[in-house]
Amino acid sequence: MTEGEAQAEAYSTHLQEVRRGTVVLACLYLLRDAGYGYGLLEALQAAGFQTDANTLYPLLRRLEKQGYLTSAWNTDEARPRKFYRTSPEGERLAEALADEWHTLTRAIDGVTRTARKDRS
């Protein structure tokens, strides 16, 4: 293992910790327009959220069960697809999560700026 690879591996769990939770927020916003599993996966990746299929699909079901998403089957096409849409409750959760995210962003900005000032 090269030094770079070792570092990437050591960082990966920390990076995952930071990313955890962002997928829920992104889903709730993206699903204001109804979307289905693989389409959403692509949309998330296009938007810059690294998500795996095996975490996204169960997550959609969980959010549906908790009432933050609604779902409907579309059988018009040859391949039947389950479409999810953010419910009003999901909207409120998305707002709460976004507020938290902005608060954290300001807090992180604050500490990094102080740290930089101290160093210079």
Next chain:
Amino acid sequence: MTDYTERYVAAVVRRLPQDTQEDVRTELNASIADDIDARMDQGATHEDAERDVLTAMGDPDALSAGYADRPLHLIGPKYYLTWWRLLKLLWIIVLPCAMGGVALAQVLAGAGPGETIGQVIGVTLGAFVHIGFWTTVVFVILERTGADTVEEWTPDNLPEPQDDGAGRGELIASLALLGVGAAALIADRLFGILWLSGDRMMVMNPGLWPWWIAGLFVLIVADAARAIAVYVRRGWTVGLAAFNTALTLVGSVTAIVLLARGAAINPGLVEFFIREGADDDIGAVLAAVLAFAIAAIAIVDIFVGWRRALVARKAC
């Protein structure tokens, strides 16, 4: 062609609740087919695309656990500490009792040293494994049914550092001392614990076996129960002090009476001392010294129990 996908989806839905199986199956089939199509659009063959997609999805059992919200661990952080504390406590209390009980039963049944040791090791190992297994099974079920039995931790749960006789250290010391005493009695019967001029000698009069010694074992078990009660109640109570007094009186008075009658010490041992040049009254001297030692220990033991019980009551 769809062989892998079919098998994969079947493996995922197999352990899901009946009413969600069809739903998940149809959705997952569509998602996998979409993904395969996207990769084939980029020039991959169907076989390669299917392989890549399923490889990226990973172990179907893990995905299934995700759908069903099943934990992928036996005992999670919610229950781990409670499980481990209870397990250690059960081992500490039950294993010495099992050891002592089996050893006593074997000796009373007239088993030889080898058989007794073998039985004790076998039963102790069995008890160790059973306690570990069944306790863990209970917690694994708790983890999966979500029952909420974990006590909220508060600073009151911190172990007491002061020496009020209620600590875990004292419990372990008491049980260890009783265990050593019981082991010494059994070893005395099996081999004789004194090693004199190449001969093993019993200290206790063999005539005390089995019933007098069995009575002694009953007292030892009762005292172990008393030590556990002091630990569980987090201190001495008046009732425990009274119980301790009764135990100590029965034990010490019986021992002193037996010593006074010359029935406690192995007559062979006394003869041996006389043969080696001791005075003829060595047996009486030994008995008197032991009787005084036992009386002194008994008085201190009774006194300490009452003092701790009364101090604890005043403190409340």
